[in-house]
Amino acid sequence: MSEIIPPRVLKGFRDSLPEHEISRKHIQNVLEHTFELYGFVPIDTPVLEYTEVLLGKGGGDTDKQIYRFKDNGGRDIAMRFDLTVPFARFMAGHGAELYLPFKRYHMGKVFRGENTQRGRYREFVQCDFDIVGIDSAAADFEILLLMARCFENLEAPDVGFHTAHRGVFTRFLAKLGAAEHSVEIMRAVDKRSKIGEHEVRTLLADRIGETAADELLAYIRPQATNEATLAMITELAGGEDNETRRLNTILEWSEKLGLSDRVVLDPSITRGLDYYTGIVYETFLRQLPEIGSxxxxxxxxxxxxxxTKQHIPGVGSSIGLDRLMAALEELDKLPPAGAGVDVLVLCMEERLIGRYHEIAEHMRGTGIRAEVYPEAKKLAAQFSYAEKRGIPIGIICGAIEAESSVMNLKNLETRTSDDQLSLAEATQKARLILQRRSHQNYNA
RNA sequence: GUGGAUGUAGUUCAGGGGUAGAGCACCAGAUUGUGGAUCUGGCUGUCGCGGGUUCAAAUCCCGUCAUCCACCCCA
Known part of the structure; x- marks a missing residue:
C-alpha cells in the first residue's frame, strides 16, 4: 500500500559498514592510547552551538559554509565546523575549573556544507589535540612530537610534517611593505605545490609587483636543509628574533628525538585560518599528497x-580521520579489520546448542571472544561464514564428542585440526593460537 | 556554490535507437562430520531517478540525485 521511501543518504554523508567501522575504532584506540601516554585528557562539547559562538558577533557575513538554522524556540543555531572554536568557548567557560597548562584531546564529528570530493565530506570526524595556557617552544614541539608518534603508531607510511611560522612570515611581509595584502598572498603561496612557482609568481606580481613577487618566491622556497631554510627566512625577515630562535629550538629538538627525516621547514605552508599567530603544521602522506593535509x-x-578577557595562548593540531582513512585505504595500508570474534563454535546438531553455549561461555570467561553458530547448516556453509568474518578458530563438537565431553579444535587459517580435546585443553590451545597471531601482527 | 566526467547484476565492466550481456562472486548437485581444485546445472537487473522525442530509448534530449575531477576552501 504505502510508498517505499528510498533509503538514501545526504550528499557528503555516509553510512559506515562493520569492516570500515572496525578500522575506525582501531585507529581511534591507537590515537587515544597515544594521547594518554603524553598526558592528554579527553573532553567533549555539543555538536550544536549558538551561531554567534561559532561565527562571532557579526556572524552573518562569513562565507564559511556552515549548517545553520533556527530551532523550535527560535534560537539561531549552527553545527560545529571544527573542534577548535568550540574548545575556545569551552576554555572561556570552564577555565576557572581547570588547571594550566591544560592538554586535551577531542574526537568528534564536524560538519561543513562544502562541495564533496574524495577524502572531503560534509560530515567527518576530527581528532584535535591542544596544549593551552603556555606560549613556548616546549608546547610547540610537544604537539609536533605527538603528531609524529600518532602516525608512527598508526603505521602510516612515509609521512612528512611541514612546518612554517606565521609570525616570521608576517614580519617578512611588513618588511616587504605588503602587509595589507597578506590574505591574498597567503592564498597564492598555499598553491605553490599545486600550480607551481611560475603561476604563483603571476598571481603575486598582479598584487604586489614583480620585485616583491620575486622576493616572496625566494622566501617560500625550501632549501636543501632545514637549517639553510631557517637561515634564509631569518635573513629575509630582517634578522634573528624570538620567533626565529624558537623555530631553531624546535628544529634542534626534532633532530634530537629522531624526527628530522620527517619534519620539513616549508615556508610555503601558511594555513588559511586567520587565528594562527606562530608555528603552523601540515601533514602529508608522501605517496598521496594530492589528497591534502x-x-x-x-x-x-x-x-x-x-x-573572555583572559588571555589564553595555545597550540594544537587536528587529524582528519575520514580523510586519513580514505588515503590509507587507497594506499592499501588500512590496518586489518581483524575478526571481532576469535572462536566460532560450529553447530553439528541443534539439540546440542546448550552444550555449545557452555563451551563458548567458558572461553569468554578467559577473555576469548566466542560465538555459537545458531543452526545445523552444512559445515561448508559454517566454514565460509567463519572465513567471511575472519574468525581464526572453529570448535567442532558432534554427538560422539559431546558424549565423552571432548571436542575438536580447528585452526581455520592453517586448516589443521586437534581432536579429542577437553574443554580446558581446547581453551588453552585457542589461547596459544591467538597469542601467536597477535604476536605476528605486531611484528608485521 | 561554479565548470566538467561518470552512473548498466553482489562486484568489475561491455553494449551508443530494434528481445539486456561477459568474467568474477553467489546458489544447487557430483561430495549427508571437516570449506581453498574440477565438472554439471542455476539465479541475479525499477540499465541512478523523473520527464520528453520516437512505431520503438540502457542508447538521443531536458531535468534531478549521487560519485569523481578542477576552482574555492580546507581535514
Missing amino acids: VCSGGRYNDLASLY
Missing part, C-alpha cells in the same frame, strides 16, 4: 579572546 594545526595566541 591529513593533520594540520598551529599556534594561536588569542583564540579565546572572543569569549
Whole structure:
C-alpha cells in the first residue's frame, strides 16, 4: 500500500559498514592510547552551538559554509565546523575549573556544507589535540612530537610534517611593505605545490609587483636543509628574533628525538585560518599528497579572546580521520579489520546448542571472544561464514564428542585440526593460537 | 556554490535507437562430520531517478540525485 521511501543518504554523508567501522575504532584506540601516554585528557562539547559562538558577533557575513538554522524556540543555531572554536568557548567557560597548562584531546564529528570530493565530506570526524595556557617552544614541539608518534603508531607510511611560522612570515611581509595584502598572498603561496612557482609568481606580481613577487618566491622556497631554510627566512625577515630562535629550538629538538627525516621547514605552508599567530603544521602522506593535509594545526595566541578577557595562548593540531582513512585505504595500508570474534563454535546438531553455549561461555570467561553458530547448516556453509568474518578458530563438537565431553579444535587459517580435546585443553590451545597471531601482527 | 566526467547484476565492466550481456562472486548437485581444485546445472537487473522525442530509448534530449575531477576552501 504505502510508498517505499528510498533509503538514501545526504550528499557528503555516509553510512559506515562493520569492516570500515572496525578500522575506525582501531585507529581511534591507537590515537587515544597515544594521547594518554603524553598526558592528554579527553573532553567533549555539543555538536550544536549558538551561531554567534561559532561565527562571532557579526556572524552573518562569513562565507564559511556552515549548517545553520533556527530551532523550535527560535534560537539561531549552527553545527560545529571544527573542534577548535568550540574548545575556545569551552576554555572561556570552564577555565576557572581547570588547571594550566591544560592538554586535551577531542574526537568528534564536524560538519561543513562544502562541495564533496574524495577524502572531503560534509560530515567527518576530527581528532584535535591542544596544549593551552603556555606560549613556548616546549608546547610547540610537544604537539609536533605527538603528531609524529600518532602516525608512527598508526603505521602510516612515509609521512612528512611541514612546518612554517606565521609570525616570521608576517614580519617578512611588513618588511616587504605588503602587509595589507597578506590574505591574498597567503592564498597564492598555499598553491605553490599545486600550480607551481611560475603561476604563483603571476598571481603575486598582479598584487604586489614583480620585485616583491620575486622576493616572496625566494622566501617560500625550501632549501636543501632545514637549517639553510631557517637561515634564509631569518635573513629575509630582517634578522634573528624570538620567533626565529624558537623555530631553531624546535628544529634542534626534532633532530634530537629522531624526527628530522620527517619534519620539513616549508615556508610555503601558511594555513588559511586567520587565528594562527606562530608555528603552523601540515601533514602529508608522501605517496598521496594530492589528497591534502591529513593533520594540520598551529599556534594561536588569542583564540579565546572572543569569549573572555583572559588571555589564553595555545597550540594544537587536528587529524582528519575520514580523510586519513580514505588515503590509507587507497594506499592499501588500512590496518586489518581483524575478526571481532576469535572462536566460532560450529553447530553439528541443534539439540546440542546448550552444550555449545557452555563451551563458548567458558572461553569468554578467559577473555576469548566466542560465538555459537545458531543452526545445523552444512559445515561448508559454517566454514565460509567463519572465513567471511575472519574468525581464526572453529570448535567442532558432534554427538560422539559431546558424549565423552571432548571436542575438536580447528585452526581455520592453517586448516589443521586437534581432536579429542577437553574443554580446558581446547581453551588453552585457542589461547596459544591467538597469542601467536597477535604476536605476528605486531611484528608485521 | 561554479565548470566538467561518470552512473548498466553482489562486484568489475561491455553494449551508443530494434528481445539486456561477459568474467568474477553467489546458489544447487557430483561430495549427508571437516570449506581453498574440477565438472554439471542455476539465479541475479525499477540499465541512478523523473520527464520528453520516437512505431520503438540502457542508447538521443531536458531535468534531478549521487560519485569523481578542477576552482574555492580546507581535514
